[in-house]
Amino acid sequence: MKPGQESKGAAIDLESISKAYGGFKALDGVSLRIEPGEFMTLLGPSGSGKTTTLNVVAGFTDLTSGKLLVGGRNVVGVPAHKRNIGVVFQHYALFPHMSVGRNVAYPLTLRGVDQAERKARVARALDMVKMGDFAHRYPSELSGGQQQRVALARAIVFDPPLLLMDEPLGALDKKLREWLQLEIKRIHRELGTTFVYVTHDQEEALVLSDRIAVFNRGRIEQVGTGRELYDEPTTLFVGRFIGDSTVLRGEARSDGVSTALRIAGETVTAPRRIAGEASPVMLLRPEKLAIRRPGQDAAGTSNRLPGTIAEAIYLGSGSKYEVRLADGSMAIVRTPLTGDSFGLGDKVELCFDGADAKLLADDSSADATLT
């Protein structure tokens, strides 16, 4: 980033954009504002519309309806090569007949940058991705992670105000992925441009993003920081997609201020209710649940459900248990290392504070898209 410049990023406004392929709505009225310099992740399962959104912004896909502004300028109908947007693809898309140096110089050559400056900017971009020593190699001589770093250098070398990344780490193994996530975060900080990142990996989204837009079936379910999505999901889909969760379903009764669920003969209550007609479910995060041996005193927890330990996983920092409840559903519990440990088949009681339960409208289609 050159000194003396303000945020070089462009704002993006998606205004109720839709894309239909025949009868299938790939995007169904998506609206989203991305702030200049923001790292926004589009998160969702495959077929949820996140990649279509990226392709629309890049100019690879036409809109059926809606408005798209990049840096305040309406770009609907502007072809991809005139948008000045960097794109990094999952499949790297390096030109196999050009050396690394010529690949990175390609966008500069197209823009008529003179040779001396071209050389300097290519070197700077390659240094930024730590590939400075590889300018003379050919893509086929590089590993996947190295190729993706070159592709990143090529996408930023012409200083685009916006960088789009379509599951760039999807083809790499876990260790490399985690390291490159930190690299991408660093490059975002150094460049100050707007990043839009597509992934189906919620952990990756949490590591990288300023904000996350959760996509499902061509719509945005919720936009927020990782913490907001984890702590205050507004839909069952978001609650289940971000992090581990336990969903309690039962015969619901609401008295205006609290909601009670009757699950296999036991009743749990939460001091909340949901608006509308939909039947409510409770969503609980693993660290909000506790397990005790039956009959053991459980102070401070208002709700108890009997269950059996179905899986016990030692995590080092603690333990994770899967508990089968009386109605057959599974609960996920994370416990600190201190306290009791349990074995497979142990009869336990699942305890939680009603205030920790999120009440959400039931959505059976969430099961279909998540599994």
Added chain:
Amino acid sequence: MSALEPTTPSVAKRGWVSRPFALTLPALILLAAVIGYPLLTIMVRSLSEPQWGVQNYLWFFGAPVNLTVLQRTFVISAWVTVVCVVCAYPYAYLMTAVGPRVRLVLVLCVLIPFWVSGVVRTLSWVILLQDSGVINSLLRAAGFDGIRLIRTQTGVVIGMAQVLLPFMILPLYSVMKGIDLRLMRAAQSLGARPSRAFFTVYLPLSLPGVYAGAIIVFILALGFYITPALLGGPRSTMLSTLVQTQVLSLLQWGRGGAMGVVLLVTTFVLLALAAPVMRSRYREAGRR
């Protein structure tokens, strides 16, 4: 590739030949019998008939008409190659762009004429190209003057290009279908308008197919006999016609053999000159 390589020498070697080499033996024996032996015979006879010496070569290079025909053979073959590249390139590209059903139709359109005998195909060209033929009738009906196509080099080039087109289309298609079209999208995102993306990315990646097809077409064209004989006139005679005259009409096996050897050697020299240009600058393009 490494999976195909023998893992240990003891597996690879059995007796005095390695196993992959042994597998090529049937082909090598066949080639030796039907290509090697006749070729050797021709070389020997070009130096031994009617007596030992280089008199046949001295005759060949001493007669200007032979040199004119040799040069014309290469010029016509070069034109045929150019016409084939120009016609085959968009066609092969279309084959990569359409769905499997349309692709099958396109492949059949290439192959069906290929399965028809060369004589029949060339005679159909006579019907199309002759002065009172289909093309000239249409031209006159449209109010233009007729053009002379039969018994001209143009006619020969048209006929030969049509016969040889499959040899250009098929290698081109096999290279093109390996080109990752997503690279074009990448080029556009980097600022290349579609034509620029084509010339800087797609065309260079497709060149190995162009070279492969061009070599096959050019070499096959050099030895063409039936098409130039039927479509051409005295001013479009190719070397094979002269060879035929020497061998079958005049029974001059030595002179015919010398002509064949000259053609072969000249071809090798040209290929050797072209090789550095055609050598691909990158290893194993980004195919999948």
